Amino acid sequence: MQEQTLSIIKPDAVEKNQIGNILARFEKEGLKIVAAKMLHLPEETAKKFYIVHKDRPFYMDLVRFMISGPILVLILEGADAVAKNRKIMGATDLAKAEKGTIRKDFAESIERNAVHGSDSKENAKVEIEFFFTKKEIFSR
Ligand code: ADP
Ligand code: MG
Numbered sequence: 001m002q003e004q005t006l007s008i009i010k011p012d013a014v015e016k017n018q019i020g021n022i023l024a025r026f027e028k029e030g031l032k033i034v035a036a037k038m039l040h041l042p043e044e045t046a047k048k049f050y051i052v053h054k055d056r057p058f059y060m061d062l063v064r065f066m067i068s069g070p071i072l073v074l075i076l077e078g079a080d081a082v083a084k085n086r087k088i089m090g091a092t093d094l095a096k097a098e099k100g101t102i103r104k105d106f107a108e109s110i111e112r113n114a115v116h117g118s119d120s121k122e123n124a125k126v127e128i129e130f131f132f133t134k135k136e137i138f139s140r
Helices: 011-015 019-028 043-049 059-066 081-089 102-106 121-131
Strands: 002-009 032-039 071-079 115-117
Touching: 002 019, 002 081, 002 121, 011 019, 011 059, 011 071, 019 032, 019 071, 019 081, 019 102, 043 059, 043 121, 071 081, 081 102, 081 115, 081 121, 102 115
Parallel strands: none
Antiparallel strands: 002 071, 002 115, 032 071
């Protein structure tokens, strides 16, 4: 099934100049980048994006991290894109991430973990609409 999913290269990975290396992982696995923009999120936007985590102890730290520098927001398209992207990313906690995953290779900590990826088809749709208009998406 052709799908789209939202990916974010987080401020830690942008700061370390690893954008290209991370994009190459997606392309190597057959995912296409069909939309992309660099943003430096205002606090309110980051809080809204991560609202599902508002009651978690790490919520405000996560928000502060996500607004600490520019991010690259992407839409990835391909067969089973949501699950495929989660596999390429690796586990949230880099200590649990498998060898060869983005987080294993680029994360610094459970918080500063290089990438975001939608965790379900439903959330992918919501997250894509959060950041992109239809005209900004080049499905192919
Ligand atoms: P994922 O990004 O793998 O979907 P979650 O949705 O559970 O993970 O968490 C969102 C983000 O919050 C994580 O990517 C990470 O940056 C941060 N985070 C998650 N758990 C923790 C934690 N225990 N301590 C600090 N930060 C965390
Ligand atoms: Mg998540």
